[in-house]
Amino acid sequence: GQQLNQSPQSMFIQEGEDVSMNCTSSSIFNTWLWYKQDPGEGPVLLIALYKAGELTSNGRLTAQFGITRKDSFLNISASIPSDVGIYFCAGHGYSGGGADGLTFGKGTHLIIQP
């Protein structure tokens, strides 16, 4: 089955630093999504990417859909304490008669040191 490799697994950074994380896939996806999940909550959508090569920003967040459609990255600039959490990439494909389910990476745990 499809698998996503998300890295790094965890990041320990200082407030104000920039953050970069990425996902690679063995399969092509039609959509890449980035989510943030806080403890005890469901994932919250940060950025959605629909076209290969697309670069999209949402405030301090920037994400890109790789040209090969098998990878994506997420950058966070000037990190702040509320950025702490687990970030997930997810790929979405279409096959057969309907949409496939999302395939998720294992997550990047972002920890900000005071």
Place this chain on the structure above:
Amino acid sequence: KAGVTQTPRYLIKTRGQQVTLSCSPISGHRSVSWYQQTPGQGLQFLFEYFSETQRNKGNFPGRFSGRQFSNSRSEMNVSTLELGDSALYLCASTGQGAGNTIYFGEGSWLTVV
């Protein structure tokens, strides 16, 4: 507009019992999908429903089932619960069209003892 609503938020069941979880999607969304999240396996796709029909299914045993009603609300059921079914069960709602994004509810925390 209101988000994805899942009930109950927390529940504890005994091995061998069955459980039903409910999800109300975002108004106007006709696609509902379910995911299981555990520390070991991460987020895994269970199944997806659109217009009361199951369109896609993940790699889970037949004890996991679901259905969708005409108002797009969905339920998932797990029968003969096992300890390993303890997880956060997430429901996601999608609008029509390939470009529509997928929004999650807060989840239902199931503990099997």
